[in-house]
Amino acid sequence: MGKIIDINFAINKYKYQKPFHITNSISTDTDNVEVCVITDEGFKGYGEVAPSFRVNGETADQILALSKKSKDMIVGEDVKNYRKIFSITSKLISSPGLKAAIEFAVIDVLCNEIGIGVWEFLGGVKNEIETDKTVSIGTTAERVKEAVDIYKKGFKTIKIKVGEDINRDIDDIIEIYKKTKGVNYIIDANMGYTPKEAVRFAKTLYLKGIDVAVFEQPVINYDIDGLKYVRFNSPYPVCADESAKTRYDVMKLIKNEAVDYVNIKLMKSGLSDAISIIELCNSANIKLMIGCMSESSIGVNQSVQLACGYGCFVFCDLDSHLMLSEKTYRGNFKQIKNKMFV
Numbered sequence: 001m002g003k004i005i006d007i008n009f010a011i012n013k014y015k016y017q018k019p020f021h022i023t024n025s026i027s028t029d030t031d032n033v034e035v036c037v038i039t040d041e042g043f044k045g046y047g048e049v050a051p052s053f054r055v056n057g058e059t060a061d062q063i064l065a066l067s068k069k070s071k072d073m074i075v076g077e078d079v080k081n082y083r084k085i086f087s088i089t090s091k092l093i094s095s096p097g098l099k100a101a102i103e104f105a106v107i108d109v110l111c112n113e114i115g116i117g118v119w120e121f122l123g124g125v126k127n128e129i130e131t132d133k134t135v136s137i138g139t140t141a142e143r144v145k146e147a148v149d150i151y152k153k154g155f156k157t158i159k160i161k162v163g164e165d166i167n168r169d170i171d172d173i174i175e176i177y178k179k180t181k182g183v184n185y186i187i188d189a190n191m192g193y194t195p196k197e198a199v200r201f202a203k204t205l206y207l208k209g210i211d212v213a214v215f216e217q218p219v220i221n222y223d224i225d226g227l228k229y230v231r232f233n234s235p236y237p238v239c240a241d242e243s244a245k246t247r248y249d250v251m252k253l254i255k256n257e258a259v260d261y262v263n264i265k266l267m268k269s270g271l272s273d274a275i276s277i278i279e280l281c282n283s284a285n286i287k288l289m290i291g292c293m294s295e296s297s298i299g300v301n302q303s304v305q306l307a308c309g310y311g312c313f314v315f316c317d318l319d320s321h322l323m324l325s326e327k328t329y330r331g332n333f334k335q336i337k338n339k340m341f342v
């Protein structure tokens with residue numbers, strides 16, 4: 001019982017409801033790869049890869065090219081020995097999204113066999129979380145309208161993408177603030193600023209009386225000194241996203257005292273490294289948020305289960321499925337406005 005006999009792979013294409021514009025990238029659609037792990041008793045577990053070429057260099061075709069290799073690696077293993085399987089999947093270093101989907105599907109099938117939710121298996125701390133929703137880069141009018149729509153829908157946290165034009169970013173956030181007072185703001189520059197620009201950006205907004213809960217990835221991913229410079233020279237908590245993929249990246253960030261927050265994404269780390277990063281950050285008193293790439297509901301489910309299980313995320317940025325056109329809802333959670341229930 002519990003032996004893996006096969007893994008199925010399928011590409012699912014999704015269109016964004018409207019183009020999603022962040023620093024140096026506009027997404028209109030995504031090819032995600034659904035992964036299904038099957039055991040000898042016929043139980044199934046599901047995962048999804050949302051390949052990010054920008055962050056991980058992954059594409060759907062590349063994931064499919066690894067399907068035979070993935071099967072060779074873990075068919076015959078028992079899902080009860082999931083740590084042994086994680087030590088095998090840790091070798092998928094060029095494909096962290098595939099690592100994530102397989103690792104989650106292994107835990108999902110194990111939980112199906114024993115009859116509990118993945119969130120319970122992962123600790124069962126919470127059965128409910130709240131997500132933010134994201135305002136992409138656009139004209140001032142588009143940004144303000146998008147933010148006000150999110151605000152009116154009852155979201156308590158608005159994430160705002162910046163990083164292509166610092167002066168317009170500052171002006172637009174001031175306009176958004178006037179119409180959405182009382183919410184938390186996560187500002188994500190997706191590596192778009194220099195360290196000095198990031199500090200100027202943060203100080204200018206601060207002097208306007210605007211509080212920012214998290215200032216995410218202000219500078220290029222490899223500039224750890226730059227992150228640290230922003231952390232100690234800006235009034236806002238600084239968060240690593242593109243700089244924090246593996247547990248080793250996060251160890252380096254902690255050693256360098258470079259950040260206040262880490263944004264964990266399963267697509268960057270897999271489930272195994274995400275769990276290690278949680279423990280590292282808890283030990284170092286670094287705060288956590290959880291984010292996503294372009295997952296559909298079945299892929300966001302992976303992060304919802306982790307977030308509820310560990311209950312350790314100050315902010316959840318799990319809104320990609322809300323931006324895609326999806327024919328069938330596949331999440332193992334219930335979404336009511338900004339809340340997600342398992």
Ligand SMILES: [Mg+2]
Nearest residue numbers: 188216217241
């Ligand atoms: Mg980010």
